[in-house]
Amino acid sequence: MKCGLLFNWRSLWFGAHYSTFNKRVCINLFPCVTFWVCGKGGNVPHKEYR
Numbered sequence: 683m684k685c686g687l688l689f690n691w692r693s694l695w696f697g698a699h700y701s702t703f704n705k706r707v708c709i710n711l712f713p714c715v716t717f718w719v720c721g722k723g724g725n726v727p728h729k730e731y732r
Contacts, residue, residue, distance in 0.1 A: 686718055687715065
């Protein structure tokens with residue numbers, strides 16, 4: 683299991699979503715700040731979005 687924070691000016695949304703392809707949940711409690719968690723075998727976000 684992996685987790686992390688993203689600071690991305692393009693993520694101007696609130697809420698959460700789950701990606702079955704990436705096996706990852708992303709949660710935005712504040713605009714432009716995303717907390718993500720990957721399950722077993724999940725894909726972390728690309729480097730250009732970290």
